[in-house]
Amino acid sequence: MTISIIPTLQNHYVLPEPHQSDRSPYCTLLWRRGQLLVKSPKHIKQPYLPSLYNEELLVECLKHSPIKLVSIDSKLGETWVKFWAEACEQANKPIFLRLPSGNQRLKKGNSLSRKLQRVIDGIAALVLLILVSPVMLGLILLMQVYSPGSIFSHDWQVGECGRLFRAIKFCTNEGHNITPLGRWMRQYNLQNLPQLFNVVQGDRGLIGSRCWTLEDAVRLSLEAQKELNQLPNAWEINPEINLLNLDGQTL
Structure with a gap:
């Protein structure tokens, strides 16, 4: 299911071809219990959303929406992730990078x-x-x-x-x-x-807590996803498992 951030911005038409740029507006938006998932659309054409072309408009959409947090797919790339991160920062919405299940270097428990x-x-x-x-x-x-x-x-x-x-x-x-x-x-x-x-x-720990730059985190996430895809019968693995537990209490 593809939805806009707020219903008033959901237009039922698509561009003829996606723009080839580092800041491509093509992504799948999923809504789960007040949490917005920004995912890679793969080969599916999505409805054209004007807010994804303009950071100021995206900020306004986030501010006036009931979204509690945003989770964004690392496969969208560093530029696109940063674009959303800056918009979420201005809208005072927390944003999380979706992490591949095989990448334990970036994931830690919240005990x-x-x-x-x-x-x-x-x-x-x-x-x-x-x-x-x-x-x-x-x-x-x-x-x-x-x-x-x-x-x-x-x-x-x-x-x-x-x-x-x-x-x-x-x-x-x-x-x-x-x-x-x-x-x-x-x-x-x-x-x-x-x-x-x-x-x-509370953004990071004082001792023994390793944080990653956004560039390194995206690179490590993509490398982990490639390793996962190269495993035998990798097509049987659900890519949604353990990326980010949005339905649990890990956040």
């Missing part, structure tokens, strides 16, 4: 012990923020003097259960060139100090 660990990590990160705040303030002042421009960068990363979030870092490059101050900060890994804010917000 009670892990929730408790997150609380402990958040408290520890808050204490560390207070302790290192003079260092961070000094770095900000140095950056303003020696490399004026953006102080922070906000890159998309994938955390537990495939949740997408903005990782906060000090911006160590001006344009595409690393500044001398940025090189020194990278040498001592100081550019990652602002990620303590991500830990406080």
Whole structure:
């Protein structure tokens, strides 16, 4: 079943041929209990939805819809995933990357012990923020003097259960060139100090928690899907199993 985000945008006509671009609007939208699944359409032509061409219109649709979260298929590609992620961010809707069943590197449980660990990590990160705040303030002042421009960068990363979030870092490059101050900060890994804010917000853990850049997560997801497809009798495997448990309590 293919549906639009809100009924008023559901048009019963299709374009003659899909546009060949990194930001293709062709995708299957499925509704499950207030959760929107954005999937690859494969070879099926979908109804033309104007909101998928325009980020501002998509944001408005998400804001005025009862959607609680969005789950997007990694097979749509990094550009398309990022397009939806930015729209969801503006609409204040959480978004998750759908993970292949064979890719355990990106999937972790959401047990009670892990929730408790997150609380402990958040408290520890808050204490560390207070302790290192003079260092961070000094770095900000140095950056303003020696490399004026953006102080922070906000890159998309994938955390537990495939949740997408903005990782906060000090911006160590001006344009595409690393500044001398940025090189020194990278040498001592100081550019990652602002990620303590991500830990406080619960986006990631403090110790032993590996997060992936969106680019790496999409690549790993596609590699895992290829490995799954190469298994004997792979056609018998249900591709929906364990991608993201939308009907359970894992989120």
